[in-house]
Amino acid sequence: MRIRLTKRAAAVAGTGVAVSMLLAACGADAIEDQSAGGDASAGGGDAAAGDLPEIDCAPYEEFGDLSGTSVSWYTPVRAPDDADYITWVGLFEECTGVTVNYEGSAEFEAQLLVRIQSGQAPDVAMLPQPGLAASIITDNPGLAVEPPEAAVANFREYYNQAWEQYGTVDGTLYGLPNSSNAKSLVWYSPTAFEENGYEVPETWDEMVALSDQIVEDFADNEAVKPWCAGIGSGDATGWVATDWMEDVMLRMHGPEVYDQWVNHEIPFNDPQVASVLEEVGRFLKNPDYVNGGIGGVQSIATTEFQAGGLPITEGQCFMHRQAAFYSTNFPEGTSVAEDGDIWAFYLPPMNEEFGRPLLGGGEVNVAFADRPEVQAFQVFLTQPDATQARGGIGGGNYIPPNTEFDPSVLPDPVQQLSAELLTDPEATFRFDASDLMPGAVGAGSFWSEMTAWIAEDKSNEAVLDAIEQSWP
Incomplete structure (x- = not known):
């Protein structure tokens, strides 16, 4: 069985980003396994639970006496960030007497399928791809269990409802949602902006005007450009360019057309998709705009994504569109803060009609058992004060798409910025499109054709036709 490499996995495989973002698709060849292996139990809340805030234990009373029972939770989150999750579930253990056997795996996706096929499915699995969740549920009728009413009630009241479609299969x-991440960011240097009299753009037109102004201001220095980028990522080269497509699609045509595109209700060479590629080309294939500090347009294809935004620190580039996790790639000693060397602003909207579009990713928890202790654990995973406590523990870039979540508890300013965007009730959130599309497209032709579009100057029409023809 071929394991699909998601963009998120491809990104993390090449960075020092928190291991909670590691997916099994990375494989042993992509990143060294840092875990000791085997099951890890939270051990009755011994891991510093006394230093954590208390949570309301009342929601678990409806499930009866749970003392002496256990729940297995299988996830892609490995060392060192599994310790933060283990500490967190200690709160649930203290409330209920349930032992949570937490296990994070470097081969999560492959091993989860093996366990399911052998009749040894975990009680709960944290799935980093909605597509994987849907395929498991569809291919194994009767295996997945609907969450209890109390957990669903938490979701309905406190969470961004866009997530419902990512956990729903055949209407059920x-x-x-477990955690989420924001992708619609532009990295820049506050100092460089201030020195040149530039302001952070609040609309797409303002961002284009700023780009043109930078071109004019540095006309005598060809090494300096408004934008810098890199789409290199080994076998996953091209995913960065598909993120651009997704962000622009959401801004230009709105969530309804975005969903139609993801579900192939419109063809990949539809005029609406073509207009998106043309707009992306306005940036990534514009020799006046790219590739500051690196080279010409084609250099984008040969530049590893980790290095794509580094020219900002050298004053050779002013803007770099990339997800929140990119902050870990800047050189050691770089101050990443609103008043620091590097910061990020929200990628501006195009059309007021579509609100504040936000591209992102994340995970969903799915249960494969309906014992009372498992249902109680699902309530815990969605309980507002419990998720607030998890954020305060830190580690793993944990940000629940919970509109009541207080970002101030997060220890990292980039996490706080992401959380403010993700918990904004005005945000129009959509999951990364290529991670929702069939593997032959999302992790196949979409990546490779966008690479050819830049590296070989392949025409817009030829690129879109090729992707459309690859759709299964």
Whole structure:
């Protein structure tokens, strides 16, 4: 069985980003396994639970006496960030007497399928791809269990409802969100902006005007450009360019057309998709705009994504579109803060009609058992004060798409910025499109054709036709 490499996995495989973002698709060849292996139990809340805030234990009373029972939770989150999750579930253990056997795996996706096929499915699995969740649920009728009413009630009241479609299969809600991440960011240097009299753009037109102004201001220095980028990522080269497509699609045509595109209700060479590629080309294939500090347009294809935004620190580039996790790639000693060497602003909207579009990713928890202790654990995973406590523990870039979540508890300013965007009730959130599309497209032709578009100057029409022809 071929394991699909998601963009998120491809990104993390090449960075020092928190291991909670590691997916099994990375494989042993992509990143060294840092875990000791085997099951890890939270051990009755011994891991510094006394230093954590208390949570309301009342929601678990309806499930009866749970003392002496256990729940297995299988996830892609490995050392060192599994310790933060283990500490967190200690709160649930203290409330209920349930032992949570937490296990994070470097081969999560492959091993989860093996366990399911052998009749040894975990009680709960944290699934980093809605597509994987849907395929498991569809291919194994009767295996997944609907979450209890109390967990669903938490979701309905406190969470961004866009997530419902990512946990729903054939009209039934199975998966509830665990954590989320924001992608719609532009990295820049506050100092460089201030020195040159530039202001952070609040609309797409303002961002284009700023780009043109930078071109004019540095006309005598060809090494300096408004934008810098890199789409290199080994076998996953091209995913960065598809993120651009997704962000622009959401801004230009809105969530309804975005969903139609993801579900192939419109063809990949539809005029609406063509207009998106043309707009992306306005940036990535514009020799006046790119590739500051690196080279010409084609250099984008040969530049590893980790290095794509580094020219900002050298004053050779002013802007770099990339997800929140990119902050870990700047050189050691770089101050990443609103008043620091590097910061990020929200990628501006194009059309007021579509609100504040936000591209992102994340995970959903799906249960494969309906014992009372498992249902109680699902309530815990969605309980507002419990998720607030998890954020305060830190580690793993944990940000629940919970509109009541207080970002101030997060220890990292980039996490706080992401959380403010993700918990904004005005945000129009959509999951990364290529991670929702069939593997032959999302992790196949979409990546490779966008690479050819830049590296070989392949025409817009030829690129879109090729992707359309690859759709299964």
